[in-house]
Ligand SMILES: Nc1ncnc2c1ncn2[C@@H]1O[C@H](COP(=O)(O)OP(=O)(O)OP(=O)(O)O)[C@@H](O)[C@H]1O
């Protein structure tokens with residue numbers, strides 16, 4: 001069943017068009033990877049879906065309703081969670097208060113459920129979020145997004161600034177999240193990780209979808225290997 | 237010695253009231269980055285509401301404070317929603333101009349409606365004086381102080397413990413992230429403005445209980461709120477309480493030992509001195525340090 005359908009989406013900032021007719025679908029419970037070079041428009045696409053950037057053409061449908069042009073709050077209430085680039089935790093508040101705020105839209109208070117997905121947070125509930133380690137901050141940001149029991153969680157740059165082992169830990173929880181019925185749309189610089197955890201993938205190049213298909217297939221595609229999959233020694 | 241203690245106790249009591257006035261100003265500044273120059277006029281509106289209720293039905297000003305708080309909550313909410321929300325992301329110059337204009341209109345309006353005469357709300361108990369050790373304090377001031385401290389503590393608890401309070405703080409820290417939680421930022425801002433106006437209005441009723449007031453006092457209350465907010469550390473609510481007490485005491489001492497015209501100069505001298513020693517204010521914890529400006 002299609003949960004999210006983006007069709008012919010055009011969007012940008014002021015007169016600068018960033019997305020030029022993007023098509024993308026996410027089915028319920030799926031994990032989808034969205035990859036592409038810096039500045040391709042990945043963040044802009046997520047921001048359009050969550051209602052922070054206005055579409056100038058095209059449609060966004062979610063759970064059977066047309067949500068194009070809806071304000072952020074109402075998109076969130078319909079079941080979209082957006083974990084923004086840079087996490088954007090409420091740095092001066094405790095982890096518990098951050099999680100409580102995460103449940104704002106649905107009056108969700110089941111903190112234990114999200115702690116089950118991220119056990120390290122359980123010991124940090126009374127700690128001020130700004131003092132968490134990078135990995136803990138990302139866990140807290142994802143946990144906060146899950147408090148509303150969303151149908152879809154969009155995670156922007158999961159691995160940003162994190163050590164590889166920490167990234168592995170967090171990525172390993174994505175299938176668990178999907179298993180609870182929450183689809184995941186993952187934006188990731190680390191194309192290898194993104195394609196290994198997802199079922200399907202999209203490659204965004206300067207505002208248009210250049211490739212899409214099953215992740216296993218994309219990983220072996222020579223064009224994608226050449227452009228995005230770093231060989232040893234390349235760094236990132 | 238007695239005169240020193242007398243001045244100090246008077247200053248503390250007055251400081252509690254000033255803190256109650258300033259705390260909403262500080263909250264609005266911290267959450268919305270708006271310096272509300274019409275804040276002092278809200279204090280006087282509250283005073284006139286309580287005065288009218290007392291004149292018409294003999295309503296006690298302590299109950300009048302509740303009524304003034306409720307009315308001013310509505311007024312503050314409506315002004316924010318209809319007016320200030322439109323410019324909240326604009327350069328601060330624009331909000332200063334808008335709220336300064338509002339202050340002028342309100343002060344002029346009050347002068348026309350209520351005249352510029354000094355008024356006070358007379359009660360049988362306000363000037364009964366209670367002996368505490370060597371000093372005597374008027375019971376009206378003591379009551380006003382108690383109410384002011386209580387209101388401040390209730391506000392801080394509300395902001396820190398309740399869902400709505402947390403949502404307001406979160407919106408102040410990172411408006412876009414708050415919206416991603418489903419929080420309606422415009423509503424959160426309007427609530428903040430309403431709470432600030434309610435406290436100012438209720439404090440105005442207490443001002444009428446302990447002394448006299450007239451429309452031009454609005455500017456002085458705004459100015460003191462500004463000084464106290466900076467003293468306490470921007471947006472820091474307990475800091476504002478501390479700042480109010482300090483300012484009240486310093487002004488009382490200045491009133492006791494210096495010629496009358498020095499009082500305001502001393503207030504600013506204290507402000508400058510504190511800012512030199514502790515740039516982030518007396519309480520010294522910049523709560524909104526990590527604030528992210530709306531994009
Ligand atoms: N607020 C903004 N105002 C104007 N232009 C913007 C804004 N945000 C992004 N852009 C531009 O839009 C384009 C796409 O940016 P976007 O952040 O969506 O890319 P991205 O794929 O997420 O990149 P990255 O991998 O670096 O995060 C860029 O050219 C960027 O400069």
Ligand SMILES: [Mg+2]
Pocket residue numbers: 042043044085156
């Ligand atoms: Mg990005």
